[in-house]
Structure formats: C-alpha cells, structure tokens
Amino acid sequence: MPLYEYRCDSCGRDFEALVRGSSDRPTCPSCGAQALTKQFSVPAAARAGSSPGPSLPVCDSPASGGCGAMGCGGGFCAMDN
Structure with missing residues (x-):
C-alpha cells in the first residue's frame, strides 16, 4: 500500500496518507478538506560510507x-x- 505526500489546498498543511486503492480519497487531518495536491516524493538514498537509518x-x-x-x-x- 503506497504512502503519498499531499498538500492541502485549503489550509496549506503538508501530510502523508496511506492510499489503499483508487476509490480511497484522503482528507486533510487539520481541516478535513479533500482538495489536495499530491507532492513529488523523493525516496531516501544511502550514501557510500554512511550507516543505515x-x-x-x-x-x-x-x-x-x-x-x-x-x-x-x-x-x-x-x-x-
């Protein structure tokens, strides 16, 4: 189940939401609005010589x-x- 990042168009809050399927509509945890913009997510990458975490x-x-x-x-x- 993918985890997506969103920005609420109403209050401007950034948040993450677990979206289970195409019929699952996330809502803003602050104001409850469904007018959201999906944000571009960049996964974390390990660097050479760095420890995990x-x-x-x-x-x-x-x-x-x-x-x-x-x-x-x-x-x-x-x-x-």
Missing part, C-alpha cells in the same frame, strides 16, 4: 512540530546538523 538526529520537541528551524519537523531537527 535516519541521517538527521531526532528533534527534542516533535509534539510541537519541531524547533521551528527550516527543515525541522516530522521528528527530525535540521538545527542539529
């Missing part, structure tokens, strides 16, 4: 959406790079 450290405040720095959120913090 996330390359960014876990953010200290994921419940609040991150520390507010650009690229922060979703459980990873860009400020710790």
